[in-house]
Amino acid sequence: MTTMYDSADTQDRAIREAALFARLGERFGALMVMPAWAARLSSATAPVDRAALARLPVLRKTELMALQAAHPPFGGLVPSMADVGRLFMSPGPVYEPEGAGTDPWGAARALYAAGFRGGDIVQNTFGYTLTPGGFILDSAARALGCPVIPAGPGNTETQLQLIRQFRPAGYTGTPDFLKILADGAAKAEVAFTITKALVSGAYLPPSLRAEMAGRGVSVRQAYATADLGVIAYESEALEGLIVNEGLLLEIVRPGTDDPVPDGEVGEVVVTRIGGAYPLVRFGTGDLSALMSGTSPCGRTAPRIKGWMGRADQRTKVKGMFVDPAQIDTVLKAHPGLGRARLVVSRADEQDTMLLKVEAPTPDPALAARLGDTLRDILKLKGAIELVGPGTLPNDGKVIDDTRPVG
Amino acid sequence: MTTMYDSADTQDRAIREAALFARLGERFGALMVMPAWAARLSSATAPVDRAALARLPVLRKTELMALQAAHPPFGGLVPSMADVGRLFMSPGPVYEPEGAGTDPWGAARALYAAGFRGGDIVQNTFGYTLTPGGFILDSAARALGCPVIPAGPGNTETQLQLIRQFRPAGYTGTPDFLKILADGAAKAEVAFTITKALVSGAYLPPSLRAEMAGRGVSVRQAYATADLGVIAYESEALEGLIVNEGLLLEIVRPGTDDPVPDGEVGEVVVTRIGGAYPLVRFGTGDLSALMSGTSPCGRTAPRIKGWMGRADQRTKVKGMFVDPAQIDTVLKAHPGLGRARLVVSRADEQDTMLLKVEAPTPDPALAARLGDTLRDILKLKGAIELVGPGTLPNDGKVIDDTRPVG
Numbered sequence: 001m002t003t004m005y006d007s008a009d010t011q012d013r014a015i016r017e018a019a020l021f022a023r024l025g026e027r028f029g030a031l032m033v034m035p036a037w038a039a040r041l042s043s044a045t046a047p048v049d050r051a052a053l054a055r056l057p058v059l060r061k062t063e064l065m066a067l068q069a070a071h072p073p074f075g076g077l078v079p080s081m082a083d084v085g086r087l088f089m090s091p092g093p094v095y096e097p098e099g100a101g102t103d104p105w106g107a108a109r110a111l112y113a114a115g116f117r118g119g120d121i122v123q124n125t126f127g128y129t130l131t132p133g134g135f136i137l138d139s140a141a142r143a144l145g146c147p148v149i150p151a152g153p154g155n156t157e158t159q160l161q162l163i164r165q166f167r168p169a170g171y172t173g174t175p176d177f178l179k180i181l182a183d184g185a186a187k188a189e190v191a192f193t194i195t196k197a198l199v200s201g202a203y204l205p206p207s208l209r210a211e212m213a214g215r216g217v218s219v220r221q222a223y224a225t226a227d228l229g230v231i232a233y234e235s236e237a238l239e240g241l242i243v244n245e246g247l248l249l250e251i252v253r254p255g256t257d258d259p260v261p262d263g264e265v266g267e268v269v270v271t272r273i274g275g276a277y278p279l280v281r282f283g284t285g286d287l288s289a290l291m292s293g294t295s296p297c298g299r300t301a302p303r304i305k306g307w308m309g310r311a312d313q314r315t316k317v318k319g320m321f322v323d324p325a326q327i328d329t330v331l332k333a334h335p336g337l338g339r340a341r342l343v344v345s346r347a348d349e350q351d352t353m354l355l356k357v358e359a360p361t362p363d364p365a366l367a368a369r370l371g372d373t374l375r376d377i378l379k380l381k382g383a384i385e386l387v388g389p390g391t392l393p394n395d396g397k398v399i400d401d402t403r404p405v406g
Numbered sequence: 407m408t409t410m411y412d413s414a415d416t417q418d419r420a421i422r423e424a425a426l427f428a429r430l431g432e433r434f435g436a437l438m439v440m441p442a443w444a445a446r447l448s449s450a451t452a453p454v455d456r457a458a459l460a461r462l463p464v465l466r467k468t469e470l471m472a473l474q475a476a477h478p479p480f481g482g483l484v485p486s487m488a489d490v491g492r493l494f495m496s497p498g499p500v501y502e503p504e505g506a507g508t509d510p511w512g513a514a515r516a517l518y519a520a521g522f523r524g525g526d527i528v529q530n531t532f533g534y535t536l537t538p539g540g541f542i543l544d545s546a547a548r549a550l551g552c553p554v555i556p557a558g559p560g561n562t563e564t565q566l567q568l569i570r571q572f573r574p575a576g577y578t579g580t581p582d583f584l585k586i587l588a589d590g591a592a593k594a595e596v597a598f599t600i601t602k603a604l605v606s607g608a609y610l611p612p613s614l615r616a617e618m619a620g621r622g623v624s625v626r627q628a629y630a631t632a633d634l635g636v637i638a639y640e641s642e643a644l645e646g647l648i649v650n651e652g653l654l655l656e657i658v659r660p661g662t663d664d665p666v667p668d669g670e671v672g673e674v675v676v677t678r679i680g681g682a683y684p685l686v687r688f689g690t691g692d693l694s695a696l697m698s699g700t701s702p703c704g705r706t707a708p709r710i711k712g713w714m715g716r717a718d719q720r721t722k723v724k725g726m727f728v729d730p731a732q733i734d735t736v737l738k739a740h741p742g743l744g745r746a747r748l749v750v751s752r753a754d755e756q757d758t759m760l761l762k763v764e765a766p767t768p769d770p771a772l773a774a775r776l777g778d779t780l781r782d783i784l785k786l787k788g789a790i791e792l793v794g795p796g797t798l799p800n801d802g803k804v805i806d807d808t809r810p811v812g
Contacts, residue, residue: 019519062422068571072572072573072706073571073572073573081525081553083524084553085548085553085554086544086548086553086554086555087553087554087555087558087568087572088555088556089564089567089568089571093567093571095571095572097553119487121493127535128534128540128556128558129534129540129556129557129558130557130558130564134534135556138492145488145489146596146617147487147492147503148492148493149492149493150492150493150494150534150535150536150541151535151536152534152535153538153650158495158536161495161499162479162493162495165478165479165495165499165501165542166478166479166493166501167479168476188701195740231529267537378630397755
């Protein structure tokens, strides 16, 4: 039988949802006395359900960076520096606080689901400096009672020496580096003692997972960011990623604040309620989709598909920035339409735009009006093509840039 | 008035000494049931004072490395892996376990003596991977309630960006890198918010300390190793380094197990009693000397001079290894002599040896006998020079290799 990290894993979905909103309600008042949060949310009352949550603005990375630049170190969004244990900087730059206490990034649940247990020695190949990757996994392993080898990235020879001397059972790092180590161990005739791996930070090809399984290594993925820690993780069910406890996860149409229908691909937006760094509707910039049903492993939290690309589709056309939010504005000017997709291509050494829109009927007058709105909003001309409802691909792409790179 | 980390800082010296030996007595039985320790110590009873301690063999790094290679990971010297939090590897290779709990390396006391207080943000520029330097200071800062920026070494531009955003009050790292950062901040017109620094890992020139003081940064040193954590540290008194609590520190003649008279330069040997990694008479390979009296700051622990070089004076003469322990053997064959110093030089494209020995009288027959013993032990001929008692320099050098390098 599957063992669980704790009873939260299998709680009733309605009870989890109610508890998350109750906790959000409890903390909301404390946020609203902070000028930065009060200015952002301009809402007197805490959201009581997902519909109310969806009316709050999504905080995107560019806004966060602007806030942090104006109000160092954390844009006024962290209630108390006394709750902060470590301070990080990720490319952007974006600055992230680490909470105090054990497992501040919520990664222990993911490690547990990947089969890690107290006493397993873990070789952690994420870096420990500047960005929090190394500490996300390190603190989780320590919370589970796993001794950690802070190996850091790279340096295969040294990593093999660590494996030889310490005989780790677990690996944390990128999928590719796991393969490099396994191959290196085989070549150097070092016993590859690793039997479980939690990988993150890069795409895991199914072929690599299968290959490693054939070599006795069970590989599971976690989806994590420097702002939020572990957002979702795989269990032995290997059916999507299970949303971490303590988080409210939504999928919104890229460039907008609006949730998409369940199953549709869009940007992952997360509300974190507890800890040193509350975040209300933080836009991760990553694409995924909610899955229906629950995991066969018995964990009851919502599930998402894996990472499906970047939601940040802002691009330049004829030298002008074009943003998914502008396409949303165009669409909202004409109620009753489905998805839209701006295809940017190159013809006769010129950028061209074609806006495909799902419409109930192929009405040429509607197409003409959409063309006018597009030109008004984008200050650029583009062709319009009306297509049948549900015919555009469900891949989260609002701007599909097909121009050759370079 | 000076504030102390805790009451241990100012306890009566005799009480501290008695407590250390009492604790050693309590733990000794548990060590003696471990085959590796029992084989090394071959002593049924715990040492009750320094004279008894001095009869136990010194564990030198070469022996430790051999033990660790034969019995991975830690040579059978660590009682329980359940007490180990992290596992490190230092050049050699030598492998080091980190104990569980807060401040496992005993560095919080040193940070406190350097003026660090809860709430001070600390920019930690020691590396976090493979070797324990970063964690030694990180865990200590966290134990004091100081948020830590895990900056790691190098990358001056990024470090200045961290200073700009996080405004750290404290610095931990090497002395040289502190100057690089201070100079870089001045050049880039970044406010240098650091006012206190605990430096380690390299020589601190008095001129650099003075320069930094002039720029508003109080700089203190800690002497630490990967095996033992913080061995000794400076306080505001700036009179030598105060031995850390929980350690029994001896100074022995390089290459031997024998304590030198107080004040004489020799190898630092440390017995650590508590924690996950007990070490009985571990030879650090570093030279220093005990100081008389107590620190004016009120801390009562013994003091040592700073780092005075490496005790490992083993060298090759005419292709043969010559070790300080061999010189000790020569000396012990002729009772009643003082210090000895083997001067290795180069003449007529040949290695030459001159053994200088402190003798009560310049007796040519004694010199001849010493020459014979030297040849017997080293399998190499050398000249003998008898000198007056107390005339050889007090610098811990048993082998003085004066040959030009390269």
